[in-house]
Amino acid sequence: MSRTILDVHILHTVPPSNINRDDSGSPKTATYGGVRRARVSSQSWKRAVRLAFRRTLDDSQLGERTKRIGEAIAARIADLDPELKDRASALAADVLKASGLVKKEAAAKKGKGEAAANSDVESGYLMFLSHRQQENLARAAIDAERTGEKLDTKQLQKLADTDHSIDIAMFGRMLADVPDLNVDAAVQVAHALSVHAVDNEFDYYTAVDDRKHDNQETGAGMIGTIEFNSATLYRYATIDVDRLHETLGDADATREAVTAFLQAFVTSMPSGKQNTFANHTRPDAVMVRLRDTQSVNLVGAFEEPVRERQLGDRSGMVAEAAHKLADYTTEIEETYGDPAVAAWVTHVGSRTAALAPLGEVLPLPGLVSAVGTTVADRLGTPA
Template identity: 35%
Template structure:
């Protein structure tokens, strides 16, 4: 059985719009029959992995997420005096290892639909042939893979030849980027092209959507912008009028890390795995999503953290808030709800974790240093 590390966070944010929907309003979800404020897991993970805190802790081990790998390869080929036609074809063969390229035959059985799609893409690529170098989905490329790609490009330039099949198949490096090892990657490929190897990665870390422990009502912020040079001689009105939604909430977030899978994803590098767990834990506790921070300065640390370790089947404690917290003591009552639900689950199912450590910033119990030592041992 795998070793799991589970983190349960309670984080309170003042009025904010940290994660917006397609209408620009804070995201919500219905839970327990009431509307809750929500921050998507995608928003949380991006804020964490791109933060200066995470980058500095994992220096040199972060990947690059891009659709434009083929374009970068093409530029390097042309800088090396490779003819444009060859540069495009060679760039396609290398970039295609990391995902299906735009306009490339996908191998679908529905030939008519595929033909129509290719016709549309063909018109676009006729105008700009570099579009065919883009990967359809974001490709997650580790530092080792990026270096291998550029080394292969240099070799092809110096030897004035196209990349060989065996060279393409050897581009996968055992040492992965920690963000790919944590959050995984899924790459599509041309099913008819047997030369392309699989580069997928199962995520070692799962992150819930952060959900408010209480009901919320989205409020509207009516605002104006004033023209500083308007002397009110002809027009006393505002230069701009707008409206934005916002809300405040105490959020519950759940994180589950499969330690064994993380070590495997990192090529059995246990030291780097421990470094990654420590960095993710501290970042998740201290780093806020970036949405409308300039307008709200809604930065916060977690008020409460419960960390658990063990080989038991992981479980979230979100059901502790299925019945929304209605009192004015959101923090105290939320912590009590988590503790009670955790204890009740232990009574029913037996101990759901071998070891636990909690940090309570409201009462001043626990320390970050001890918490990080706990999750990395």
């Protein structure tokens, strides 16, 4: 059966920066093709995408990942029924325990007696629920309080397994205590890798004490170092549109989710050390390929690291990376007899023009719209 898979390939140059650091504060790296590369973890960029969703999607279409789930549901109970404000935390604890989302012993750790009744339950791990699911559980708690009826576990779990938000459908959900409520991710995001070798560098800085300076005293008030690198990154993500549609249960919502993800993934940036480096850049090129067999990550184009070389009257990494990506894309699809069903390209200037023959060239808004229309057509809904 024909599938609908969208592969997103991006070339993105980032100036001196430290957008995703390890436990020692150094920019993350990885060895690939025998050399050290700059790396940005998939989790870091997915977080940036989820934050970007807030600019384009309604709150009801999104979810919240938190251990303070009792606090979240208690706030909704208080908003829905202000008369229950004083008991909101206790009611939230009851509904979470009855649903099995939070173990009873975990809730008991909060304290005893009245103190426990007025404290907010925390889960033992980050719990991902949509805002609509939180509201549904809050309404169930209110109804049980008003009617005196016992909370029903199966019904509560059903409420937590319907009305999935776009971010849950895309990135998945694991509930350790209730595995039946797990959601398979429809989107996979690769770790971004530089297309070339990278050596981290150090910025030695001094901070001046204003009062010392005003009194013409010498010496810095503080000194330190910040590690950074700069890189042209290859970024990749893939969307299983069929799985996304299955989870959301609505073709229009699926189309909106796809277009929101494309816009967010292309334009977002992890926020690490942004105040220090102001590394806000846009990608040099975006290529989206629709496939009906399986996802294909094209990072193999850069297994041999790009080296700066002269291309016509230009030098740098971007132009050579675009040529390598274009050549590798053609070679892979011809070798395996698996061409893209449709493809679109957004690129900036002549440096990345090598990618233009690989798809319909459009500015980003046009690319996003065209992909959305194609998704709607394949799902059998009017564009």
